[in-house]
Amino acid sequence: MRFLRICFFSLFAVLSSSAYALTDAQMFEVMRFMAEKPKPDVTVNGIGIYVYDGINSLDALGPYRVFMTAGLKPFLIAKNRGTITTNDNLKIQVDKSIADVTKLDILVIPGGAAETVAQTKDPVTLAWIQQIDANSLYTTSVCTGSWILGAAGLLQGKNATSNWYRAKQILAKYGATFQPKRWVQDGKYWTSAGVSAGIDMALAIVVNLYSHDYAQAVMLDLEYDPQPPIRGGSLAKTALVPRRNMTWMYDFYLLDSFVRSK
Amino acid sequence: MRFLRICFFSLFAVLSSSAYALTDAQMFEVMRFMAEKPKPDVTVNGIGIYVYDGINSLDALGPYRVFMTAGLKPFLIAKNRGTITTNDNLKIQVDKSIADVTKLDILVIPGGAAETVAQTKDPVTLAWIQQIDANSLYTTSVCTGSWILGAAGLLQGKNATSNWYRAKQILAKYGATFQPKRWVQDGKYWTSAGVSAGIDMALAIVVNLYSHDYAQAVMLDLEYDPQPPIRGGSLAKTALVPRRNMTWMYDFYLLDSFVRSK
Numbered sequence: 001m002r003f004l005r006i007c008f009f010s011l012f013a014v015l016s017s018s019a020y021a022l023t024d025a026q027m028f029e030v031m032r033f034m035a036e037k038p039k040p041d042v043t044v045n046g047i048g049i050y051v052y053d054g055i056n057s058l059d060a061l062g063p064y065r066v067f068m069t070a071g072l073k074p075f076l077i078a079k080n081r082g083t084i085t086t087n088d089n090l091k092i093q094v095d096k097s098i099a100d101v102t103k104l105d106i107l108v109i110p111g112g113a114a115e116t117v118a119q120t121k122d123p124v125t126l127a128w129i130q131q132i133d134a135n136s137l138y139t140t141s142v143c144t145g146s147w148i149l150g151a152a153g154l155l156q157g158k159n160a161t162s163n164w165y166r167a168k169q170i171l172a173k174y175g176a177t178f179q180p181k182r183w184v185q186d187g188k189y190w191t192s193a194g195v196s197a198g199i200d201m202a203l204a205i206v207v208n209l210y211s212h213d214y215a216q217a218v219m220l221d222l223e224y225d226p227q228p229p230i231r232g233g234s235l236a237k238t239a240l241v242p243r244r245n246m247t248w249m250y251d252f253y254l255l256d257s258f259v260r261s262k
Numbered sequence: 263m264r265f266l267r268i269c270f271f272s273l274f275a276v277l278s279s280s281a282y283a284l285t286d287a288q289m290f291e292v293m294r295f296m297a298e299k300p301k302p303d304v305t306v307n308g309i310g311i312y313v314y315d316g317i318n319s320l321d322a323l324g325p326y327r328v329f330m331t332a333g334l335k336p337f338l339i340a341k342n343r344g345t346i347t348t349n350d351n352l353k354i355q356v357d358k359s360i361a362d363v364t365k366l367d368i369l370v371i372p373g374g375a376a377e378t379v380a381q382t383k384d385p386v387t388l389a390w391i392q393q394i395d396a397n398s399l400y401t402t403s404v405c406t407g408s409w410i411l412g413a414a415g416l417l418q419g420k421n422a423t424s425n426w427y428r429a430k431q432i433l434a435k436y437g438a439t440f441q442p443k444r445w446v447q448d449g450k451y452w453t454s455a456g457v458s459a460g461i462d463m464a465l466a467i468v469v470n471l472y473s474h475d476y477a478q479a480v481m482l483d484l485e486y487d488p489q490p491p492i493r494g495g496s497l498a499k500t501a502l503v504p505r506r507n508m509t510w511m512y513d514f515y516l517l518d519s520f521v522r523s524k
Contacts, residue, residue, distance in 0.1 A: 020519040021518050029506075030510045033507040046370075057323060057327055058323065065319055065320040065350060088327060090326070091316075092352060093353035194483075194485025195485050195486075196484050196488060197485055199458070200489050200490065203491050212501075216492065217504035218499075220426065220494060220497070220500045220504060221457070222445060222456065223455050223457050224495035225455075229514045230469055230477060230478065232477070233485055233487030234482070239474075241295070241475050241477040242295075242479035242482060245295040245481060246482050247478060248292045249292055251474040252283055252289075252292070
């Protein structure tokens with residue numbers, strides 16, 4: 001809401017005489033309410049979401065929207081400036097490269113599938129993540145983004161979660177202990193379960209940074225009162241047939257080439 | 263999952279001898295499972311998401327991700343081809359213009375704030391929506407996108423929902439009856455509540471189109487088992503102070519210029 005707050009102040013100067021929608025007392029309360037600052041102040045070095053070709057769009061853009069709604073102005077960062085293409089064929093312009101960004105308060109690493117495996121083997125990416133982590137206040141991942149944090153050596157000895165697919169086995173490769181939760185905090189390391197879980201994790205960080213009232217305002221702006229139309233969304237809540245077919249599908253691509261590889 | 267299925271088939275041809283991750287029986291079951299077709303077949307004219315400068319990114323990209331996960335290959339459509347900028351500063355490339363698209367099986371209209379009000383007054387946009395609606399199987403909106411459907415005359419006499427902000431009052435302007443639900447179906451018209459509710463509505467449409475097992479596979483792929491970190495996300499679940507401040511903030515911008523206007 002910081003963005004709206006800025007608009008609000010400038011509009012206030014221009015329109016205050018004509019803004020009969022609000023009384024002076026209401027106006028004063030709204031301005032005070034919106035002025036709340038995050039603690040710690042994660043706007044010093046900001047919130048960066050690392051993106052790459054083949055990310056799952058919602059892994060990145062769910063947390064992006066949550067942090068933006070809180071007024072925290074997150075930004076996307078890619079290896080090089082330009083356009084990235086998500087695994088669902090969105091083409092998104094990225095204005096910052098890893099060379100442009102040396103410090104972040106919050107780092108978010110989204111996931112994907114084959115291209116995420118490739119990131120776990122990219123020494124330039126991993127070195128940049130280690131550099132950012134050296135000064136970050138929160139180092140986080142969504143979905144299979146935990147594979148990249150793990151490959152960067154940052155989950156060694158930590159509790160973590162990940163996308164549902166063979167999470168215990170894959171996190172163990174990186175010395176992490178899987179906790180079957182929607183998101184897991186271990187010190188400054190926050191990891192979330194698959195795709196949509198990044199929204200919950202980002203909101204949990206907002207709750208961590210702000211008053212309960214402010215966090216509720218963010219949730220109302222997102223109207224975040226989810227109601228899945230049917231039971232599902234986790235291994236435990238999914239019937240045998242879809243569960244095993246989805247596991248086999250990912251096994252086909254990833255079991256030998258990634259999960260069982262060293 | 264249709265995209266993965268296509269990859270799967272082509273990889274199968276190349277790799278079947280080396281794909282020792284799966285047995286033949288598993289492979290056969292996975293291929294059969296993924297081959298399920300939507301009923302009705304919404305891939306004939308496809309799923310189009312109408313976007314414009316100033317949309318709330320998640321309004322559009324939540325349903326986009328859900329439909330993509332189901333294998334339905336939705337696409338973005340803007341008034342003109344090129345780059346749109348969301349109200350949260352994402353720059354997204356759009357490859358189809360309204361001149362390129364004359365029929366859709368599913369139309370999705372996302373919301374925003376001031377720029378959404380502008381869309382309600384744009385005769386070219388409204389005429390295109392009416393044209394698409396003449397042949398659509400589902401005409402839908404997310405959040406304040408209902409204002410645009412309303413302005414196009416499509417919600418007259420219908421039950422509908424919308425973003426929480428003065429929903430009853432605004433829908434009444436368009437002859438619609440507000441139902442305080444996460445999503446509302448009235449014939450082929452589906453409307454959802456604010457921002458994140460578009461994910462629930464899109465999943466409800468997936469449940470409508472596919473078997474329960476297939477819909478559960480989509481939900482597992484999204485790991486959609488949401489857990490908001492605190493209570494909130496609707497007017498009823500939000501404390502007085504954040505509720506009234508958020509209402510006043512939107513009143514400041516919209517009450518006189520839009521809500522009370524004819």
